[in-house]
Amino acid sequence: MKGNESCPRRQPAALVLPAPAPYNAALLTGKWQAFPMLDPKLLRAQPEVVAAQLARRGFVFDLERFRGLEARRKALQTETEKLQAERNAGSKRIGQAKGKGEDVSPIFEDMERIKGQLAGNEQALAALQAEFEDFVLGLPNIPHASVPDGRDEDENVELRRWGAPRTSAGAKDHADLGEALGLMDFAAAAKLTGARFTVLRGALARMQRALIQFMLDVHTQAHGYEELYVPYIVNAASLRGTGQLPKFGEDLFALRNTGAEDRDWRLIPTAEVPVTNLLRDEIQEADALPRKWVAHTPCFRAEAGAAGRDTKGMIRQHQFEKVELVQATLPEDSQRAHEELTAHAEAILKKLELPFRTVALCTGDLGFAAAKTYDLEVWLPSQQRYREISSCSNFEDFQARRMLARYRHAQTRKPELLHTLNGSGLAVGRTLVAILENYQDGEGGIAVPAALQPYLGGMQRIAPAPRA
RNA sequence: GGAGAGAUGGCCGAGUGGACGAAGGCGCUCCCCUGCUAAGGGAGUAUAGGGUCAAAAGCCUUAUCGCGGGUUCGAAUCCCGCUCUCUCCGCCA
Numbered sequence: 134m135k136g137n138e139s140c141p142r143r144q145p146a147a148l149v150l151p152a153p154a155p156y157n158a159a160l161l162t163g164k165w166q167a168f169p170m171l172d173p174k175l176l177r178a179q180p181e182v183v184a185a186q187l188a189r190r191g192f193v194f195d196l197e198r199f200r201g202l203e204a205r206r207k208a209l210q211t212e213t214e215k216l217q218a219e220r221n222a223g224s225k226r227i228g229q230a231k232g233k234g235e236d237v238s239p240i241f242e243d244m245e246r247i248k249g250q251l252a253g254n255e256q257a258l259a260a261l262q263a264e265f266e267d268f269v270l271g272l273p274n275i276p277h278a279s280v281p282d283g284r285d286e287d288e289n290v291e292l293r294r295w296g297a298p299r300t301s302a303g304a305k306d307h308a309d310l311g312e313a314l315g316l317m318d319f320a321a322a323a324k325l326t327g328a329r330f331t332v333l334r335g336a337l338a339r340m341q342r343a344l345i346q347f348m349l350d351v352h353t354q355a356h357g358y359e360e361l362y363v364p365y366i367v368n369a370a371s372l373r374g375t376g377q378l379p380k381f382g383e384d385l386f387a388l389r390n391t392g393a394e395d396r397d398w399r400l401i402p403t404a405e406v407p408v409t410n411l412l413r414d415e416i417q418e419a420d421a422l423p424r425k426w427v428a429h430t431p432c433f434r435a436e437a438g439a440a441g442r443d444t445k446g447m448i449r450q451h452q453f454e455k456v457e458l459v460q461a462t463l464p465e466d467s468q469r470a471h472e473e474l475t476a477h478a479e480a481i482l483k484k485l486e487l488p489f490r491t492v493a494l495c496t497g498d499l500g501f502a503a504a505k506t507y508d509l510e511v512w513l514p515s516q517q518r519y520r521e522i523s524s525c526s527n528f529e530d531f532q533a534r535r536m537l538a539r540y541r542h543a544q545t546r547k548p549e550l551l552h553t554l555n556g557s558g559l560a561v562g563r564t565l566v567a568i569l570e571n572y573q574d575g576e577g578g579i580a581v582p583a584a585l586q587p588y589l590g591g592m593q594r595i596a597p598a599p600r601a
Numbered sequence: 602g603g604a605g606a607g608a609u610g611g612c613c614g615a616g617u618g619g620a621c622g623a624a625g626g627c628g629c630u631c632c633c634c635u636g637c638u639a640a641g642g643g644a645g646u647a648u649a650g651g652g653u654c655a656a657a658a659g660c661c662u663u664a665u666c667g668c669g670g671g672u673u674c675g676a677a678u679c680c681c682g683c684u685c686u687c688u689c690c691g692c693c694a
Contacts, residue, residue, distance in 0.1 A: 173650090210651060214663045221663090224675035228619030237674085244674045396684095416611090416648095537649085546630080548648080 171272055171531060177203060186275040189282055190496040194272065202265050209261060213254040220247050270379055274531040276496045277468075277505040283495025290495065292507070295479070296488030299571065304514035307569040308446035311337060313577055315598045317447070328444075329436065329451045336595045337565065340581070341454060343588035344561050345429045348456040348481055352558055356477045358427035358458060363407035365430055369397040371410040374536035376502035376528075377402060383437040386451075400433035404457035405555045412461055412538035417551065419543040423470060424461040427558065429454065447562050448520065454561035460554045463540065464530065467552035471527040475507045478523045478558040484584040487567050488512040490519050504529040509559070511567040522563045525556030 176183055176199075184194035223244050230237045281290045311317025316337040322330035333341060352358040366388065372378040377385060386400040401407060408426050417424070432455050443449035458477060462470045475491065482489045494506040503526040510519030530550040533539070539548040572580040577597030581589055 207651080210663085214651065217664090218662060220674080224619075224673095227674055231619075241674060248674075546646090 171269070171275065171534065173269070176269070183272075183275070187273065189276050189280075190273065190499055191284065192273055199268065202261070202268060206258075206261050206265055209254065209258050213251070213258050216247055216251045216254060220244065220251060223247065267379065270373070270535075273499075273501045274504050274528065276499055277527070277529070280499065280505050281493060281495045282497075284497040285495075286498045288495040289492045289498055289508070292491045292493055294488075294490040295483060296486065296512070298488040298512040299514045300517065301514075302517075304570060305573060306446060306513075306515035307566040310569050310573055310577070310579065311447075313597065314579070314595060316595070319446075326451075329449065331447050331450060331562075336589075336592070339589060340568070340585070340595075341561060341565050343585055344564055345454060345456060347484075347585055347588050348558060348561070349427060349429055351481060351484065352427040352456070352458060352477060356425075356427075356480070358425040358477075361408060361411075361426050361428040363404060363428055363430065365401050365407075365433075366398050367401055367406050367410070369399075371406050371413070372399060374410050374413050374538075375406050375532050376535065377406065380501065384435050386433050386435055401430060402434050403432050403455060403557075404428040404430040405459060408457065408459045409461075409532060409538075409553055409555065410536060412533070412551070412553070413536040415538060416548050417461065417538075417540040419463065419540050422461060422463050422540055422551065423466065424459075426459045427456060428459075429456045429561075431455075447566050450562060453563075456558050456561060458525075458556050458558040461538065462552050462554065464550070464552050467527050467529060467554060470552075471505065471507070471525065471554055474554055474556050474558075475509070475525040478509055478525055478556050481559050481564075482509065482511060482522070485564070485568065485582045486584075487564075487571055487582075489522070500524075500526065502526075502528050502531050504531065507556075511563065512571065513567065514570050514573075520563070521560075522567065523557040523559045526554060528553045528555075 171183070180194070180196055180199055184196050187194045223240055227237050227240050227244075230240065281288070283289065305313075308317065308319070311333075312319070314337070316334045318332040318334065319330075321332040325332070349360055353360050369378055372385070385402055388398040388400065391398045407430075408428050411426075412424070432453055434451060436449060436451060439449060447453075458474055460470050460474055479489070479491065489509055489511045492508050492510060494503075494508060499506055506524055506526040508521050509523035509525070511522040512518075513520050529552050532553045533550040538551055538553065540551045541547070542549050568582060568585075569579055572582065574580055574594070579595040581592050581594060586593060
């Protein structure tokens with residue numbers, strides 16, 4: 134999920150950010166994490182550092198508002214807790230006095246006063262804490278130090294290319310190819326539902342299923358992931374855990390008639406949500422890490438802000454299939470795991486012999502929850518350019534903090550936040566698109582990638598429909 | 602969908618409105634004893650916040666016994682609503 138849309142890229146001239154605070158090595162290379170960002174302790178201790186780091190990705194951190202909220206919270210909370218302590222002590226004294234048969238009426242007078250003050254205070258504090266939480270939940274993750282600075286996708290950095298792209302003109306796009314084969318039907322889907330859906334038939338429907346099977350097999354057998362089957366409907370707590378809520382509710386399909394008034398169920402936008410949330414409120418033993426999970430699910434996205442983009446074909450749909458990789462690691466291992474997970478996604482493209490490139494997203498293009506992201510972009514001959522087919526991100530402790538996903542430190546035996554990562558391995562619909570376009574034979578037929586043939590009963594080519 | 606039972610710490614399990622963040626047991630950690638793949642003895646062992654501190658330690662403090670409300674000076678305990686789990690009936694892939 135990209136969060137950059139809602140992050141203003143230009144700062145108003147009136148707002149002058151303080152000079153970045155001196156690089157605090159102790160804070161940034163703490164006992165178990167390189168970037169303990171959005172840690173409330175750091176937020177309070179050095180909000181300017183947070184502001185400066187978030188500014189890298191074009192996010193304006195409202196220092197003044199934060200400081201105001203924080204000052205009010207501190208005063209109110211201290212006072213409220215003092216009153217609570219008085220009340221608790223008073224109650225205890227009543228119990229003790231009664232046990233000895235003493236008169237308790239003077240204590241009661243005192244309690245009456247405390248009770249009155251507490252009622253108002255507790256209400257005000259709850260409201261203030263809710264406001265504070267909203268503010269903090271709206272803060273995106275801090276880019277990792279290795280993420281290149283930049284404003285938008287034009288400043289992403291290409292890391293490597295693989296394969297030889299077909300640069301000759303005349304390649305048909307996947308929608309034309311699929312419709313000509315009679316195996317891809319957008320009109321039928323529009324009748325059934327509306328725009329941005331697809332009906333696949335025959336060999337293409339089967340090829341999509343084969344791709345799912347193929348990807349799952351590679352990741353479970355060659356890359357060591359455990360396969361999961363998970364719910365396609367999740368609750369709000371799960372969406373908050375991975376960062377989709379509260380900020381990106383517009384991108385999600387919400388369900389009605391769920392059987393309970395206050396039940397807030399949504400269709401998953403990615404398997405990341407149910408899979409990563411398995412860790413929510415759990416403490417892993419250190420030797421159980423890394424956890425490596427792979428799941429195939431359909432994904433549902435409202436595409437609220439995408440009107441007019443990629444309107445033709447299967448590139449941007451409300452419903453698509455994806456095979457998702459998720460890892461949970463020790464903090465010190467997440468950087469290495471990120472490289473590894475990206476390589477696992479790349480392996481699928483290589484086995485399918487699809488030309489692609491790997492880019493490092495710049496700070497301005499990073500998703501809301503990500504500290505660092507590599508996108509894999511596959512070559513689409515009809516567009517003569519690379520298009521995203523996988524996004525592999527390291528979230529460090531950002532999701533873990535929201536989810537309270539922890540592990541027990543081997544030495545200290547204390548619970549510590551773990552790191553989470555995920556990546557598409559791959560987006561299946563777009564993989565199908567890429568195969569159609571890259572394997573078109575110029576006569577309306579589509580060759581089947583060698584790696585996929587065993588999953589299609591040895592089929593080597595999808596032949597064009599006979600002319601009527 | 603109908604009827605009933607339940608939810609307490611890593612696990613099992615006790616808990617009379619007041620000394621309960623919670624007996625006891627298991628597990629785990631450390632120590633002692635023991636010449637030995639055993640047994641015994643002792644100590645410790647929930648989590649998340651806030652304050653203080655340059656920081657850590659420490660100290661002070663709040664909250665948490667499924668979740669949310671309520672009664673009360675005081676709630677694991679009483680009342681109401683909800684969620685989940687289990688059993689039986691019905692329906693169903």
